[in-house]
Structures are given as C-alpha cells and as structure tokens.
Amino acid sequence: MQKRISTSADLALHGAPPAMPAPVHVGRPNVTNRENFLWHVDDILDRNWLTNNGPKVCELEQRLADYLGVRHCIAMCNGTIALEIAIRATGMTGEVILPSYTFVATAHAVSWQGLRPLFADIRLQDHCIDPEAVRRAITPQTTGIVATHLWGGTCDVDALQDIADEHGLKLVFDAAHAFGCSHGGQRVGSFGNAEVFSFHATKFFNSIEGGAVTTNDDALAEKIRLMRNFGFAGVDKVIHPGTNGKMTEINAAMGLANLDSLTEVMDTNKARYAAYRAALDPIPGLRLAEINTREERNHQYVVLIVEDSFAQSRDTLLAALTAENILARKYFWPGCHRMEPYATQQPDAGQALPITEALSEQVIVLPTGPTLPMETIGVVRDVCRVLAFGNAAQPRHPGRAQRKNVA
Numbered sequence: 001m002q003k004r005i006s007t008s009a010d011l012a013l014h015g016a017p018p019a020m021p022a023p024v025h026v027g028r029p030n031v032t033n034r035e036n037f038l039w040h041v042d043d044i045l046d047r048n049w050l051t052n053n054g055p056k057v058c059e060l061e062q063r064l065a066d067y068l069g070v071r072h073c074i075a076m077c078n079g080t081i082a083l084e085i086a087i088r089a090t091g092m093t094g095e096v097i098l099p100s101y102t103f104v105a106t107a108h109a110v111s112w113q114g115l116r117p118l119f120a121d122i123r124l125q126d127h128c129i130d131p132e133a134v135r136r137a138i139t140p141q142t143t144g145i146v147a148t149h150l151w152g153g154t155c156d157v158d159a160l161q162d163i164a165d166e167h168g169l170k171l172v173f174d175a176a177h178a179f180g181c182s183h184g185g186q187r188v189g190s191f192g193n194a195e196v197f198s199f200h201a202t203k204f205f206n207s208i209e210g211g212a213v214t215t216n217d218d219a220l221a222e223k224i225r226l227m228r229n230f231g232f233a234g235v236d237k238v239i240h241p242g243t244n245g246k247m248t249e250i251n252a253a254m255g256l257a258n259l260d261s262l263t264e265v266m267d268t269n270k271a272r273y274a275a276y277r278a279a280l281d282p283i284p285g286l287r288l289a290e291i292n293t294r295e296e297r298n299h300q301y302v303v304l305i306v307e308d309s310f311a312q313s314r315d316t317l318l319a320a321l322t323a324e325n326i327l328a329r330k331y332f333w334p335g336c337h338r339m340e341p342y343a344t345q346q347p348d349a350g351q352a353l354p355i356t357e358a359l360s361e362q363v364i365v366l367p368t369g370p371t372l373p374m375e376t377i378g379v380v381r382d383v384c385r386v387l388a389f390g391n392a393a394q395p396r397h398p399g400r401a402q403r404k405n406v407a
C-alpha cells in the first residue's frame with residue numbers, strides 16, 4: 001500500500017518511509033519492441049557481419065534520413081564522437097561559440113578538437129543560445145557556432161544562420177534532445193552545416209549507445225564518412241586523418257526496433273507531460289517549461305522551473321523528491337563554464353552568463369516515459385503541495401505561499 005502524503009510529517013524527507021518502493025529514474029530507456037530487436041540480432045548472427053558499415057547500419061541510416069527529411073545520415077558510435085567529427089569536418093579552428101547551458105559533452109567535443117570554447121548566454125523564452133549573445137562573443141579567431149536545441153525545442157535557427165552567413169562561420173547544431181522535433185514545421189536534421197544526434201540509452205530514440213551526423217551537403221557527408229572510418233577511401237587507401245566512429249550492427253538493430261515505436265513513445269510522453277502540467281500548474285511558484293508549443297516536440301524532458309516565489313528552495317524540493325525515491329535531477333547545473341577545465345581556464349565566464357546561472361539554479365527535470373510508474377505524478381504533486389502549503393489538500397483560496405513553513 002502506498003503511503004498518503006497529506007502533511008509534512010508524511011514526507012520521507014522528515015523520516016517517513018519513501019512513497020515509491022524502488023527508485024524512479026530520469027532517462028530510463030524507451031525500449032518498446034523486444035521481439036523486433038531480438039529478430040534483428042538473430043539476423044546479424046546468422047549473417048556474421050557485426051560492424052564496419054553493415055547492412056543494419058545502412059538500413060538505419062536510410063530510414064533515419066527519410067524520417068528526418070535530410071539527404072545524408074551518417075550513423076556513429078555515440079553523440080560525442082559524432083559532434084567531434086562534425087566540428088572537425090566543417091573545418092572549425094580557433095574559437096567556437098556555444099552555450100554553457102548544455103550537456104558538458106558539447107563543450108568537451110569542442111575542446112577535444114583543440115578549439116577554445118566561448119560560452120554565450122541563453123534566452124529565457126527557449127533556454128537556447130541567444131543570437132545577440134553570439135554576436136557579442138565573436139572575435140577575429142571565431143570560426144564556428146555549436147548551438148544546442150534544448151529539451152526538444154529548437155534554437156533560433158534562422159537568426160543563427162544569418163549570423164553565420166554574415167561572419168563566415170560554420171554552424172553545427174547539437175540536436176541530441178531534438179530527435180523527432182520540428183522547426184517551422186520541418187524536422188530537425190537539415191539545419192546549419194550539419195546536425196548531430198545522440199542515440200544514447202537515455203534519449204528519446206535510442207540505439208543503446210549511438211549517434212549520427214545529418215547534412216544536406218554532399219561533400220561534407222563524404223568527408224564525415226571517411227573520418228568515421230580511419231580515413232579509408234578504399235581497401236588499403238587512406239586519404240584523410242580519421243578516427244573510429246563506427247556504429248555496430250547490434251546498436252543499429254536496437255535503433256531499427258525502436259524506430260517502429262517512435263509515435264507510441266511520443267504519445268506516451270505527451271500524456272505524461274499533460275498529467276504533470278495539470279498536477280503542478282496550480283501550485284504557486286512552480287511551472288513547467290513550455291517551449292515551441294506550435295512545433296512537434298518529443299517531450300522526453302519534463303522541465304520543472306522552481307521560481308523564487310515557491311515556498312521552498314529548488315534544492316529542498318529536489319531533496320524531498322529524492323527521499324521519496326523519485327530521483328529527479330538538476331539540469332544543467334552548474335553549467336559547463338563552472339566545470340573543469342573551463343572553470344579554471346575562464347574563471348570570469350559567468351559574468352556574461354546571468355541567465356544561464358539563474359536558470360541552472362531553478363530547473364528540476366522529472367522522470368517520464370513509458371516505464372514511469374503511474375503513481376509517480378501524484379506523489380510529485382503531493383510533495384509539491386505539502387512544501388507549498390503545509391498540507392496536500394488543495395486550499396480553496398490558494399493564497400501566497402508561506403516561506404519556510406515546512407523544512
């Protein structure tokens with residue numbers, strides 16, 4: 001029997017047993033088609049072709065290119081290597097402008113290519129890099145922009161492309177969050193010089209580990225294919241310094257299986273999102289990020305913003321949820337510019353990043369997806385209500401929340 005959370009004494013934070021019997025994680029894999037996956041695995045073993053641009057990888061690339069509406073899709077072993085290869089293949093040198101409010105792999109990929117990351121601030125309206133901040137960050141050494149489409153929304157693609165054209169910069173999008181999402185009605189995948197996806201197990205669409213670079217540029221696609229495979233242009237013929245970015249057949253098999261259930265997962269995510277919103281919107285000081293509402297979004301991230309007007313701090317709310325076994329997460333706290341090596345290399349970077357710093361203190365990402373136990377949303381609601389009002393009964397006249405009335 002699940003406990004009821006009606007007053008602050010019922011909170012696991014205050015010593016009561018947790019509401020959820022087992023940990024509920026953010027980013028549990030969306031695996032919806034086990035039989036299909038196992039059929040592909042048998043097929044791979046029968047054929048005894050495990051990697052090196054095998055038939056499953058080729059099939060996945062073709063289906064992804066069709067789905068995304070882009071000429072070339074080059075599958076990779078993961079999103080980070082895909083980013084590095086895209087950054088290198090587009091010819092970025094010197095300095096590259098990117099957001100700090102992104103997963104640290106975006107910054108690391110720039111830095112592993114020997115380039116200097118310049119962090120630009122984000123906009124509150126979409127949590128993505130602010131084109132005006134990009135303009136301010138440009139120096140004579142700047143050669144590229146790596147912009148992250150966050151939460152399944154998209155960057156201001158058109159403004160960024162204008163800036164890139166004006167200043168002769170390369171533009172790559174980190175689209176790790178944006179698989180299946182649209183901008184101006186067109187699926188993410190063909191914007192900028194190239195877009196980079198991650199198919200990591202935690203992502204909306206997964207191949208266990210995996211990723212891809214997509215582009216409409218034939219010459220760039222050719223170069224990226226060479227770089228993915230040590231620079232081999234034929235048997236014994238190497239024409240480029242390359243690395244090993246190849247996707248295995250098993251990863252492609254998981255990708256093919258999961259491609260068949262994208263709509264199902266998207267619909268489930270949308271329903272979870274709507275349920276969270278209905279549960280949390282009436283609580284003063286809490287709201288879900290609502291980004292690009294006129295576009296298709298995968299709702300893989302349920303982003304809760306804890307405003308200063310909420311009765312408790314973001315970290316108290318997070319601790320209260322964690323105590324109930326709901327392992328919600330801060331994202332992207334504390335921001336790449338406060339992680340190493342960037343914090344030491346650029347100790348003053350935060351001065352130009354006020355919105356990044358403020359938002360990273362407010363966001364909690366809540367667990368969602370097909371594996372979410374249905375009770376979770378009710379528990380999150382009750383915990384939030386108890387923290388906001390002192391008890392979970394919805395007050396008839398929701399007044400101003402009383403600060404520090406619980407913890």
Ligand SMILES: *Cc1c(COP(=O)(O)O)cnc(C)c1O
Nearest residue numbers: 078079080103105176198199200
């Ligand atoms: C997941 C992620 C990556 C890294 O992808 P991997 O496949 O895990 O290497 C890069 N950028 C963003 C924004 C991500 O969310």
